Amino acid sequence: IDNLENRSRRNNKEILGFPEGVENGNLTNFLSKVLPELLGLDPDCQLEIKRAHRSLGPCLIADQHPRAFIIKFLRYPMRDQLLRATHNKGPLTWNSSKISLYPDLSRDLQQKRQCFTEVRKQLQTRGFTGCFYPAILKITYNGETTTYNNLEDAMQFLNSQLSQLHAKKL
Missing domain, CATH: 3.30.70.1820 (L1 transposable element, RRM domain)
Known part of the structure; x- marks a missing residue:
């Protein structure tokens, strides 16, 4: 529906x-x-x-x-x-x-998409992200595209990328 x-x-x-x-x-x-x-x-x-x-x-x-x-x-x-x-x-x-x-x-779809808001903001500052219909976060990084349907998996990806960036700076 x-x-x-x-x-x-x-x-x-x-x-x-x-x-x-x-x-x-x-x-x-x-x-x-x-x-x-x-x-x-x-x-x-x-x-x-x-x-x-x-x-x-x-x-x-x-x-x-x-x-x-x-x-x-x-x-x-x-x-x-x-x-x-x-x-x-x-x-x-x-x-x-x-x-x-x-x-x-619809209100339901807006709420599903809003769960990705914080992750999207953090990823947009690094230049890669996209939210696709209905509520799928698609990230292309180093030529590889991954999709996430839930916040936990997207946060795990973000944290792994941040730790890799931090390790490269050290």
Whole structure:
């Protein structure tokens, strides 16, 4: 069931950081104007947004993070193009708000992927890591690729690599 739910979200994108109310009642038009400019895409680019809304929940009070936008694109290649543009552009800001784009994943899958967060941070500082669907940590080191489905095995790999690096420095 979880796999089916995530496949149904395949064309979805989650955007964090836009303040509440900036869309003035028409989120699709707002995003069609702002996203190409923000990501450095062609201004004539047609995003083909099928549906867009704020995530569910009550309107927020001051000092709380604004709710995310959930966007469903008509075509997967547009969603993929936005992901690539986000990756190439680096940190995004709009009117002094930090903007982040993520794939829209189910809560269960997000929690499975979050267990690798600390290991991924440590590995990214050393230049090698990747997290693949659904929740698989793939590491390529010295031309050899290994995959990990659980945190314990990934931590064991990290600790062995750190001890090897430490031994080389001595």
